[in-house]
Amino acid sequence: MTSLTGTRALTRLALRLDRVRLTVWVLGLAVMPMGTAANYQKLYPTEADLQAVKGVLTNPSLVALSGPLFDVSIGGLTAWKIGITEFILIGLMSLLTVVRHTRTEEETGRLELLRATVIGRHAPLTAALLTAALADVAIAVLIALGLMATGLPVAGSIAFGVATGLVGLLFAAIAAAAAQLTQSARAANSIAGAILGGTYLLRAAGDTGPTWLSWLSPTGWALHLRAYGDERWWVVLLFVGFAAVFTAAGYALADRRDVGAGLIAERPGPAAGAPSLRSPLALAWRLHRGLLIGWTVGLALSGAVLGGAANSINNLESPNQQLTDVLTRMGGKAGLTDAFLAAIFGIVGMVAAAYTVQATLRLRQEESSGRVEPILATRVGRLQWAASHLAFALFGTALLLAVAGLAGGVVYGAEVHDVGGQAGRVFGAAMVQLPAAWVLAGFGMALIGLLPRLSTLTWAALILSVLLVELGALFGLNQYVLDIVPFAHVPKLPGAAFSVTPLLWLTAVAVALGAAGLFGLRRRDMPVA
Amino acid sequence: MTEAIRADALVKTFGRTRALDGLDLVVQTGEVHGFLGPNGAGKSTTIRVLLGLLRADTGTARLLGGDPWTDAATLHRRLAYVPGDVTLWPNLTGGEVIDLLGRLRGGLNAARRAELLERFDLDPRKKARTYSKGNRQKVALVAALASDVELLILDEPTSGLDPLMEEVFRQVVREEQQRAGRTVLLSSHILSEVESLCDRVTIIREGRAVETGTLAGMRHLTRTSIQVDLAGPVNGLEALPGVHDLQTHNGTVRFNVDNAALDAVLRQLTTVGVKSLTSQPPTLEELFLRHYDRAQGNGQAVTEASR
Numbered sequence: 015m016t017s018l019t020g021t022r023a024l025t026r027l028a029l030r031l032d033r034v035r036l037t038v039w040v041l042g043l044a045v046m047p048m049g050t051a052a053n054y055q056k057l058y059p060t061e062a063d064l065q066a067v068k069g070v071l072t073n074p075s076l077v078a079l080s081g082p083l084f085d086v087s088i089g090g091l092t093a094w095k096i097g098i099t100e101f102i103l104i105g106l107m108s109l110l111t112v113v114r115h116t117r118t119e120e121e122t123g124r125l126e127l128l129r130a131t132v133i134g135r136h137a138p139l140t141a142a143l144l145t146a147a148l149a150d151v152a153i154a155v156l157i158a159l160g161l162m163a164t165g166l167p168v169a170g171s172i173a174f175g176v177a178t179g180l181v182g183l184l185f186a187a188i189a190a191a192a193a194q195l196t197q198s199a200r201a202a203n204s205i206a207g208a209i210l211g212g213t214y215l216l217r218a219a220g221d222t223g224p225t226w227l228s229w230l231s232p233t234g235w236a237l238h239l240r241a242y243g244d245e246r247w248w249v250v251l252l253f254v255g256f257a258a259v260f261t262a263a264g265y266a267l268a269d270r271r272d273v274g275a276g277l278i279a280e281r282p283g284p285a286a287g288a289p290s291l292r293s294p295l296a297l298a299w300r301l302h303r304g305l306l307i308g309w310t311v312g313l314a315l316s317g318a319v320l321g322g323a324a325n326s327i328n329n330l331e332s333p334n335q336q337l338t339d340v341l342t343r344m345g346g347k348a349g350l351t352d353a354f355l356a357a358i359f360g361i362v363g364m365v366a367a368a369y370t371v372q373a374t375l376r377l378r379q380e381e382s383s384g385r386v387e388p389i390l391a392t393r394v395g396r397l398q399w400a401a402s403h404l405a406f407a408l409f410g411t412a413l414l415l416a417v418a419g420l421a422g423g424v425v426y427g428a429e430v431h432d433v434g435g436q437a438g439r440v441f442g443a444a445m446v447q448l449p450a451a452w453v454l455a456g457f458g459m460a461l462i463g464l465l466p467r468l469s470t471l472t473w474a475a476l477i478l479s480v481l482l483v484e485l486g487a488l489f490g491l492n493q494y495v496l497d498i499v500p501f502a503h504v505p506k507l508p509g510a511a512f513s514v515t516p517l518l519w520l521t522a523v524a525v526a527l528g529a530a531g532l533f534g535l536r537r538r539d540m541p542v543a
Numbered sequence: 544m545t546e547a548i549r550a551d552a553l554v555k556t557f558g559r560t561r562a563l564d565g566l567d568l569v570v571q572t573g574e575v576h577g578f579l580g581p582n583g584a585g586k587s588t589t590i591r592v593l594l595g596l597l598r599a600d601t602g603t604a605r606l607l608g609g610d611p612w613t614d615a616a617t618l619h620r621r622l623a624y625v626p627g628d629v630t631l632w633p634n635l636t637g638g639e640v641i642d643l644l645g646r647l648r649g650g651l652n653a654a655r656r657a658e659l660l661e662r663f664d665l666d667p668r669k670k671a672r673t674y675s676k677g678n679r680q681k682v683a684l685v686a687a688l689a690s691d692v693e694l695l696i697l698d699e700p701t702s703g704l705d706p707l708m709e710e711v712f713r714q715v716v717r718e719e720q721q722r723a724g725r726t727v728l729l730s731s732h733i734l735s736e737v738e739s740l741c742d743r744v745t746i747i748r749e750g751r752a753v754e755t756g757t758l759a760g761m762r763h764l765t766r767t768s769i770q771v772d773l774a775g776p777v778n779g780l781e782a783l784p785g786v787h788d789l790q791t792h793n794g795t796v797r798f799n800v801d802n803a804a805l806d807a808v809l810r811q812l813t814t815v816g817v818k819s820l821t822s823q824p825p826t827l828e829e830l831f832l833r834h835y836d837r838a839q840g841n842g843q844a845v846t847e848a849s850r
Binding site for chain 2 (some may be wrong): 197198280282284285286288291292294296297300301304384387388389390392393394395537540541
């Protein structure tokens with residue numbers, strides 16, 4: 015028996031457990047680039063069409079959002095338009111997969127059952143990495159074949175597939191290391207997820223400011239591999255090198271700890287509950303605070319970085335006369351930064367909504383783990399219990415948007431020497447996102463109350479929102495379809511005119527969904543497994 | 544005497560599974576009531592209906608004079624519950640969980656809490672994620688037993704406890720029994736525990752109560768095992784009503800006899816001459832097995848026969 019005995023069986027088990035989940039991820043990620051390319055071909059059938067829009071597409075605010083456009087061609091546009099979305103999503107898929115098959119199994123005690131069978135010491139981690147790698151490779155191959163099938167150059171298609179797959183592999187390796195550090199799967203996901211979010215920010219800062227920042231970021235590497243634009247194949251080595259380092263770190267850390275333990279030893283805590291620990295809300299604070307503090311720090315940093323990037327857009331050279339014309343029509347450079355701020359806080363709003371969903375689904379976790387039972391056997395009613403968690407979903411999101419907006423506004427204001435004027439404008443651009451994020455909380459609550467077993471679909475709703483906002487217009491989808499995304503109705507502050515009507519509507523939808531969910535929660539059986 | 548719990552003809556289905564199939568249960572105020580049944584018989588489902596967590600499809604339930612579904616929060620001030628499968632918040636310590644649950648219930652007796660921690664030998668400073676199954680169980684037990692409530696609902700409370708701790712649990716429940724007006728519903732499949740603690744017992748199978756009453760009363764309905772050395776050969780014993788499983792070996796006769804027929808059988812034996820006789824009352828195990836052993840076959844017949 016070697017330390018890898020049983021890897022094959024465990025990999026098959028993981029693939030069996032994830033057969034639906036991974037299939038959806040793989041097909042979704044594989045189809046998007048092909049669809050994007052096909053739609054660009056329809057939109058810009060001739061070289062002349064492409065040249066005509068070149069100016070708009072090299073707009074610096076888009077460079078900050080999606081990275082530089084390396085080649086004005088259907089391939090170049092496709093890689094640029096869909097690149098960041100693909101890289102972030104494949105990174106997310108890979109890290110969630112590895113943590114699910116390592117730390118989650120360990121935390122629930124299922125790994126103990128498996129490790130007592132003929133399973134080598136390194137088999138579980140290896141099987142988790144293999145599972146993620148299989149999905150990553152499948153995505154890379156399908157992307158490359160799909161892009162070639164739409165008639166794009168072979169080298170660029172392979173480069174884009176490889177870049178996407180490599181981001182996945184690297185984040186699988188990062189998750190393998192993160193899963194060894196903490197006892198809870200949630201914390202491991204948070205660490206790896208924070209690294210993923212950080213790479214996006216570094217790249218956004220680097221592509222608008224000092225380029226070397228982009229080279230600190232794996233999502234930056236993937237872009238700067240330059241699919242369809244004179245590919246730099248050596249970038250592959252960066253990925254392989256760092257993936258090897260993190261994988262080795264994962265195995266080394268795994269060897270130094272016991273099953274079920276993290277690297278940080280558990281210290282004794284208080285023997286009695288603090289006097290304040292006497293209500294469902296106080297319990298919810300204990301359960302949510304780590305997550306909320308982490309997100310607050312993350313969004314404050316993001317706001318500051320993006321606020322800084324907004325100013326550096328002003329300093330970017332206008333690449334051509336056409337763009338200058340476009341800019342003039344948009345209201346000059348001030349119009350450009352305003353458009354950038356509106357776009358960037360649209361993204362911040364969707365990122366903050368990830369916290370909203372996480373905090374809302376905490377209700378469901380408390381239920382399916384059985385922890386809700388002793389609470390509901392006290393004088394605490396169901397609505398009071400639900401309200402204690404929803405308070406964090408709703409007001410926690412408000413806090414996150416507020417810190418992101420303030421940090422962004424203060425940094426941007428300081429750079430343009432107008433803190434007093436800009437802080438308020440940028441803060442507003444962040445806060446208008448709140449009702450849209452609340453709609454997701456309402457949707458989650460509706461599922462928890464009425465269809466509890468399907469409540470994870472709240473995540474699908476968020477991902478669908480992001481994709482529709484990013485790609486909906488390009489794919490020529492019907493306006494009715496695009497209108498289901500709550501974020502589509504948010505006023506594009508700070509540039510556009512403020513209108514309170516859509517915000518009131520969004521709030522009303524959120525309240526209606528939430529009320530339906532609470533109504534269902536009061537009437538249904540608890541707990542539903 | 545009033546009724547702390549009354550359930551009449553409860554039916555609860557989950558999809559195609561019929562978890563409760565016309566269940567009746569009566570628990571008198573002040574008694575320790577054993578709620579027996581094998582895994583999956585519907586014990587936890589019954590308890591969740593009584594706690595207002597699940598809503599019965601048909602049938603009625605009353606708890607402490609109220610409706611467990613509509614008056615849940617008010618009734619819960621007066622009871623404490625230990626779930627069968629205790630899961631705790633991993634980053635709270637045992638002491639914090641005990642205090643939190645006690646306060647949510649409406650108060651906790653601090654002296655009693657300290658005493659119970661001592662007796663159950665539980666370290667309250669450890670994070671819940673580091674507790675073993677038995678220790679998690681102790682956290683839930685201390686939180687429930689340290690509350691001043693009228694009704695304790697304990698769902699397999701000793702699963703995971705070592706024999707020493709099980710003994711502590713029994714002592715504590717016996718002390719509760721001394722206190723007037725405290726009612727305990729103890730679900731279990733550990734028969735010795737029920738035998739030593741409970742005043743009355745309800746046995747359930749496949750979502751239905753198949754037997755209920757005092758242990759003595761139930762024993763009366765069942766058979767005693769008799770082993771007897773006789774002076775001469777026995778005649779006609781087999782023919783007597785109520786005699787079962789007769790075996791003869793070197794003058795030693797063994798058989799089981801329905802308690803109702805005991806008198807007639809003993810008269811028959813003394814006519815032959817008894818040299819020695821041992822009799823064993825039925826254990827709870829036997830009572831229990833009578834209901835479950837034949838559950839697959841003619842369960843209905845067994846149920847009828849034992850009534």
